[in-house]
């Protein structure tokens with residue numbers, strides 16, 4: 001089989017794609033380089049000083065791991081010099097990240113979760129980097145937060161790097177979902193999974209069932225429906241890694257559903273844990289491109305207009321059959 005790189009694939013196989021321009025390919029090239037640097041650190045984590053916590057608490061109120069901070073620094077460092085971004089937003093930074101005056105600017109917003117699945121880092125379990133790209137609509141040098149807070153349906157591209165038993169890039173520019181595997185011997189991501197489509201129905205449900213006592217009655221009904229084996233009902237297996245990027249990747253390839261519902265423990269946090277901008281929107285963009293669905297229980301994730309940078313949202317994502325089942329139960 002001919003070996004096809006990410007940029008080659010974008011230019012050759014998506015010719016009619018308006019994103020096949022110098023600026024977008026530059027952005028993708030820098031992102032890929034940042035991911036290779038992060039992947040190298042992940043692979044050598046036990047040999048480098050990147051395991052454990054930094055001792056700091058981030059804007060999400062969570063412990064910052066050394067690898068979270070490293071990945072965040074690598075992405076900001078590389079991408080602010082790319083000349084094609086007008087601003088960035090990271091799960092680890094409280095505010096929008098402006099491009100310093102000394103670098104030239106462009107028209108894209110990059111929104112990212114530098115290291116997803118932080119609690120799994122020290123156990124050598126799959127983790128990843130999630131990204132989402134939007135266009136700046138107005139022609140100003142200083143984009144406002146309001147300009148960045150676009151609906152997920154306005155993403156021009158989204159994807160993730162998965163640092164698993166192999167390192168992969170899975171992404172979409174709105175023309176299908178394509179997967180590339182890093183060949184460490186040549187240092188390139190090469191096409192391995194063209195045109196990924198999620199099965200219409202799956203056999204796996206994925207959720208942290210330890211939180212069962214903290215769910216409302218409807219949510220309990222939703223999860224119970226995947227355990228219901230009465231006459232004629234399908235049986236499901238339960239799989240939960242605790243890294244969205246890895247749980248989503250399995251769901252995309254095998255089908256089924258991943259869920260992170262709202263939690264009633266804290267009435268001030270009725271929206272679950274996952275972040276709309278950094279986690280739910282990019283995965284929702286990918287799953288729809290692959291023929292699946294993503295909802296918050298009532299509405300399509302990509303239709304939600306964000307009110308703030310670090311907004312959280314309940315997430316039900318996967319094969320159409322299972323996601324529709326969730327919608328039906330919440331509606332009933």
Ligand SMILES: O=P(O)(O)OC[C@H]1O[C@](O)(COP(=O)(O)O)[C@@H](O)[C@@H]1O
Nearest residue numbers: 115116117118119208242243244245
């Ligand atoms: O431990 P919990 O509550 O099940 O949460 C797991 C979820 O939290 C996350 O780790 C949150 O992401 P970060 O690691 O980027 O903060 C997701 O990857 C995962 O789906």
Ligand SMILES: [Mg+2]
Nearest residue numbers: 113116117279
């Ligand atoms: Mg995350």
Ligand SMILES: [Mg+2]
Nearest residue numbers: 091113115116
């Ligand atoms: Mg993270």
